[in-house]
Amino acid sequence: MSSLTNQNIFTVSRLNAEVRLLLENEMGIVWLVGEISNFSAPVSGHWYLTLKDSRAQVKCAMFRGNNRRVTFKPQNGQQVLVKARLSLYEPRGDYQLIIESMQPEGDGRLQQEFEKLKLKLAAEGLFAQSTKLALPEHPKRVGIITSKTGAALYDILDVLKRRDPSLEVVIYPTMVQGEEASIQIAQAIGCANSRNECDVLILGRGGGSLEDLWCFNNEIVARTIAASQIPIISAVGHEVDVTISDFVADLRAPTPSAAAELVSRDNSHKLQTLNNLINKLQARFSHYLTKNKQVIIGLLHRLERQHPTYQLQQQSQRLDELFIRLNRAMQSNLAAQSQHIERQQYKLQLHTPSHYIQDQRSALERLEQKLITSMDKNLLKARHQLSLAGEKLDTVSPLATLKRGYSISQTESGQIVTRSGDVKSGDILVTRLNDGEIRSTVS
Known part of the structure; x- marks a missing residue:
């Protein structure tokens, strides 16, 4: 049997610290869907909750710096999607999730699918600038892929008419929202490529929610855009809206009107060229950020684990736990003391002089009644005896x-x-x- 050394013997504190580092380093960031229960928000501003499903549950903590960014108030029974890192609460030896972001399950699932597809296509090189086609300097015919009744079409046509009335336009009508929209958009791109009648394509629609724009985050649409032999400008939503189509397209325009300006000529041609260069720079910078995002997040997590804030969070969580336990103990003690006082008051009421006097008065009344009854009985008996004695005396009377x-x-x-x-x-x-x-x- 091999001999033990000091390095082989763990203290509980060392074991918990080693396990925490192992969990945090190996698991990293996880996405988790679950139902909120046991939610509490102490005065410290931190949140503590349990995420559960039908078969299991896990304890979670969301510290004040992160929960300030949550746009809704969590409620018990609510389904949510959280982004968290796995950790261990060393004082108690419980493993837990440290939540960094929280969203309602519906919106969160779409955002998670968006990020997943974005990383997948980026890894395959569909966002690479080297694969993108250059826009023609002087296009003669522009194809527009959008809804024939949408405001985006009329915005594009108004800009083209104002800037370059001689530019020919071909409209490829399609749905831009709903379950069938993705297939129709892919078919419209394929149709434009097979007919090969346009120099550039504008794919666009007006703004909306993430769910409204979801057809432009479809993998089929993304791969169809990437395979197009005609340059495609993605002009989906408003400037703040970002879709997978924006990353795959040869150029992204902040709005449908901006896309029309990019393909039309006017006196500000040099400004247009500058905008194109800015857009290319933004696209390259966006690609660079996407490529290095995970590396930066990993470095940030390593920094966070070494930062004193982590220890403060642990101590703050421990303080909240002790505060809750103290509050419960005080409430329990107060309840016990209250019950003891009630019992003593009941005993005091049972032994109060008024009850004793009332009992003695009742006993005296019973004795008085008994005495009266006995006196009446003895008087009756004496009368009877006197009557008998009188009769006897009368017999011997002179x-x-x-x-x-x-x-x-x-x-x-x-x-x-x-x-x-x-x-x-x-x-x-x-x-x-x-x-x-x-x-x-x-x-």
């Missing part, structure tokens, strides 16, 4: 004897005479009968 014809003799002092020797001559006797008394003198 009065009862008197009723039967007997009498009682007493001296005036009240002494009962039971023997003849108890009286002497001249004493007054009181003889008590049942219905009265007789007074007599002893002789």
